[in-house]
Amino acid sequence: xxxxxxxxxxxxxxxxxxxxxxxxxxxxxxxxxxxxxxxxxxxxxxxxxxxxxxxxxxxxxxxxxxxxxxxxxxxxxxxxxxxxxxxxxxxxxxxxxxxxxxxxxxxxxxxxxxxxxxxxxxxxxxxxxxxxxxxxxxxxxxxxxxxxxxxxxxxxxxxxxxxxxxxxxxxxxxxxxxxxxxxxxxxxxxxxxxxxxxxxxxxxxxxxxxxxxxxxxxxxxxxxxxxxxxxxxxxxxxxxxxxxxxxxxxxxxxxxxxxxxxxxxxxxxxxxxxxxxxxxxxxxxxxxxxxxxxxxxxxxxxxxxxxxxxxxxxxxxxxxxxxxxxxxxxxxxxxxxxxxxxxxxxxxxxxxxxxxxxxxxxxxxxxxxxxxxxxxxxxxxxxxxxxxxxxxxxxxxxxxxxxxxxxxxxxxxxxxxxxxxxxxxxxxxxxxxxxxxxxxxxxxxxxxxxxxxxxxxxxxxxxxxxxxxxxxxx
Amino acid sequence: xxxxxxxxxxxxxxxxxxxxxxxxxxxxxxxxxxxxxxxxxxxxxxxxxxxxxxxxxxxxxxxxxxxxxxxxxxxxxxxxxxxxxxxxxxxxxxxxxxxxxxxxxxxxxxxxxxxxxxxxxxxxxxxxxxxxxxxxxxxxxxxxxxxxxxxxxxxxxxxxxxxxxxxxxxxxxxxxxxxxxxxxxxxxxxxxxxxxxxxxxxxxxxxxxxxxxxxxxxxxxxxxxxxxxxxxxxxxxxxxxxxxxxxxxxx
Numbered sequence: 001x002x003x004x005x006x007x008x009x010x011x012x013x014x015x016x017x018x019x020x021x022x023x024x025x026x027x028x029x030x031x032x033x034x035x036x037x038x039x040x041x042x043x044x045x046x047x048x049x050x051x052x053x054x055x056x057x058x059x060x061x062x063x064x065x066x067x068x069x070x071x072x073x074x075x076x077x078x079x080x081x082x083x084x085x086x087x088x089x090x091x092x093x094x095x096x097x098x099x100x101x102x103x104x105x106x107x108x109x110x111x112x113x114x115x116x117x118x119x120x121x122x123x124x125x126x127x128x129x130x131x132x133x134x135x136x137x138x139x140x141x142x143x144x145x146x147x148x149x150x151x152x153x154x155x156x157x158x159x160x161x162x163x164x165x166x167x168x169x170x171x172x173x174x175x176x177x178x179x180x181x182x183x184x185x186x187x188x189x190x191x192x193x194x195x196x197x198x199x200x201x202x203x204x205x206x207x208x209x210x211x212x213x214x215x216x217x218x219x220x221x222x223x224x225x226x227x228x229x230x231x232x233x234x235x236x237x238x239x240x241x242x243x244x245x246x247x248x249x250x251x252x253x254x255x256x257x258x259x260x261x262x263x264x265x266x267x268x269x270x271x272x273x274x275x276x277x278x279x280x281x282x283x284x285x286x287x288x289x290x291x292x293x294x295x296x297x298x299x300x301x302x303x304x305x306x307x308x309x310x311x312x313x314x315x316x317x318x319x320x321x322x323x324x325x326x327x328x329x330x331x332x333x334x335x336x337x338x339x340x341x342x343x344x345x346x347x348x349x350x351x352x353x354x355x356x357x358x359x360x361x362x363x364x365x366x367x368x369x370x371x372x373x374x375x376x377x378x379x380x381x382x383x384x385x386x387x388x389x390x391x392x393x394x395x396x397x398x399x400x401x402x403x404x405x406x407x408x409x410x411x412x413x414x415x416x417x418x419x420x421x422x423x424x425x426x427x428x429x430x431x432x433x434x435x436x437x438x439x440x441x442x443x444x445x446x447x448x449x450x451x452x453x454x455x456x457x458x459x460x461x462x463x464x465x466x467x468x469x470x471x472x473x474x
Numbered sequence: 475x476x477x478x479x480x481x482x483x484x485x486x487x488x489x490x491x492x493x494x495x496x497x498x499x500x501x502x503x504x505x506x507x508x509x510x511x512x513x514x515x516x517x518x519x520x521x522x523x524x525x526x527x528x529x530x531x532x533x534x535x536x537x538x539x540x541x542x543x544x545x546x547x548x549x550x551x552x553x554x555x556x557x558x559x560x561x562x563x564x565x566x567x568x569x570x571x572x573x574x575x576x577x578x579x580x581x582x583x584x585x586x587x588x589x590x591x592x593x594x595x596x597x598x599x600x601x602x603x604x605x606x607x608x609x610x611x612x613x614x615x616x617x618x619x620x621x622x623x624x625x626x627x628x629x630x631x632x633x634x635x636x637x638x639x640x641x642x643x644x645x646x647x648x649x650x651x652x653x654x655x656x657x658x659x660x661x662x663x664x665x666x667x668x669x670x671x672x673x674x675x676x677x678x679x680x681x682x683x684x685x686x687x688x689x690x691x692x693x694x695x696x697x698x699x700x701x702x703x704x705x706x707x708x709x710x711x712x713x714x715x716x717x718x719x720x721x722x723x724x725x
Contacts, residue, residue: 365647409519436722447655448653451657453696459723
């Protein structure tokens with residue numbers, strides 16, 4: 001699924017001039033980076049954990065088929081069902097069929113980025129199901145009819161006042177008359193409203209942060225406990241997860257759990273870490289009667305053998321978003337799809353096509369901060385540059401940019417001509433700008449001079465001055 | 475010790491004083507400095523725009539130009555990061571060139587980290603009266619680990635007070651062609667940077683990369699703010715009193 005409509009440039013402009021969004025983004029990014037830094041400082045083995053996590057993921061990717069088969073066998077042994085979906089459409093159809101066979105009317109959902117990726121809610125609602133997001137952030141954006149703007153804090157773009165207005169509008173018909181402004185009161189009201197839904201739900205759909213091959217368990221992490229209620233109170237529990245979520249052992253899952261919350265929200269660990277293994281057993285007091293896992297490929301197996309394989313290490317913590325200056329300038333919606341920030345700029349063109357996501361790999365300064373905070377050491381700037389290389393090869397780079405590049409490279413590859421031409425150009429610019437120190441307007445580089453002056457060249461090139469100083473000897 | 479100066483295209487064209495400052499600092503440290511005429515640019519515009527054919531051709535030109543020097547030193551973390559971290563990977567399919575690229579990478583250093591880490595310079599003879607703040611340019615900081623070296627040298631400058639601004643490790647929004655392709659995002663980023671510079675109370679901002687400095691100075695001048703912008707090498711070479719980036723020059 002793709003958001004249609006305005007271009008990247010238009011979305012960017014809207015975001016930068018949206019004062020409320022800018023306020024929300026400023027609050028979020030500075031706080032999260034500091035919290036993560038404090039957690040890292042408090043854990044001496046943090047860097048060793050990152051390296052261990054990278055190694056485990058690399059090992060899994062090298063033996064992905066084996067671990068997935070082992071995982072499937074274990075899920076089956078515990079009475080669950082594994083479904084394989086090679087595309088988003090297949091995944092939707094599998095889930096629709098499970099819901100149909102269950103005779104479902106109401107579906108609760110824990111937070112799942114894969115379900116956003118496959119546009120599950122729209123498909124379920126089109127078939128007449130009542131779908132209720134139970135993660136507070138997801139619930140807020142569901143009421144607002146918006147996509148998530150962050151992979152772990154989907155409503156990070158919303159201010160307290162906006163949430164108060166949304167609740168007032170949607171909760172009043174349910175008997176909640178007060179227009180709330182206090183965050184604690186809002187959370188309480190949402191909990192009360194949601195609690196009723198858990199008990200009515202026929203199907204509960206969650207994501208899966210990790211799938212453990214040796215036990216057949218799926219793991220979710222939440223801070224609200226909504227995932228537990230979603231998956232234990234409904235008759236049918238469906239887990240949706242990408243095929244790269246599998247890890248070999250419980251011990252390995254521990255490695256990732258120690259990194260995940262620290263990297264994501266700057267917590268040591270989330271409030272809830274929940275493992276589920278198959279449906280309710282004969283002597284269990286609760287739990288679902290059916291347990292399904294939908295394993296989604298949707299372009300992932302194609303990444304395995306190519307230059308973007310390392311992206312499959314991603315554990316969806318959001319640290320790269322929280323430390324990205326572009327993300328914190330424009331927010332998640334400007335990226336146009338469900339995955340924003342550095343990780344989204346890599347994934348979106350791969351999953352949706354190079355042309356669809358043209359701007360994303362380019363709208364990056366390659367400052368590299370994302371790579372330094374990634375818990376599994378994904379070389380995000382390198383992958384973005386590889387996407388640019390493929391765009392250039394595929395002829396997707398705009399003609400004006402190609403032309404300018406080629407003209408510059410033609411000179412840069414011919415030092416004598418380069419030095420001659422540059423001396424002339426610099427001499428001219430210097431003479432124009434010298435007295436003021438800057439040039440305010442230059443043709444062809446409006447991107448610079450619309451908002452910035454161009455400092456005038458000092459005059460003459462260094463090479464020229466150096467040769468003069470050395471008396472013509474080189 | 476023979477050092478080949480990687481001038482960088484921006485210093486060559488926009489601000490030769492940065493390259494002269496580099497020469498002075500290197501010569502004061504006891505290096506014999508040469509400037510190969512066959513250098514133009516490190517090739518980043520091509521490399522970062524996906525044009526690997528031109529990037530490789532320019533890399534070969536740089537590799538050939540600097541063969542035989544004990545060290546290759548440049549006043550830019552960004553360009554030297556390209557030589558050190560990116561060139562070898564460009565030649566995955568050309569083993570002979572890959573070896574030459576790796577050899578160049580081993581010999582290549584950003585100026586101030588070279589002075590401190592390789593030449594073991596503790597202090598330079600410079601004076602600057604004023605409060606300054608230092609912007610950590612991204613490539614120097616994250617690719618080459620340039621962080622303490624400039625601060626160490628600045629700490630020894632007579633009259634200078636270094637104050638750290640908030641978010642000193644955050645990108646200024648330059649990003650090479652990024653700043654002209656996505657001017658609104660870039661401007662928002664540089665405005666955030668300038669807000670931190672102003673809040674620090676410094677009257678000058680220093681940095682190790684001309685790209686960042688032209689961006690910051692260009693925006694500062696457009697907004698009519700009084701903050702001076704200088705390359706760290708200029709100040710350390712005793713040229714901190716010259717017109718700063720974007721300031722009117724004497725006729």
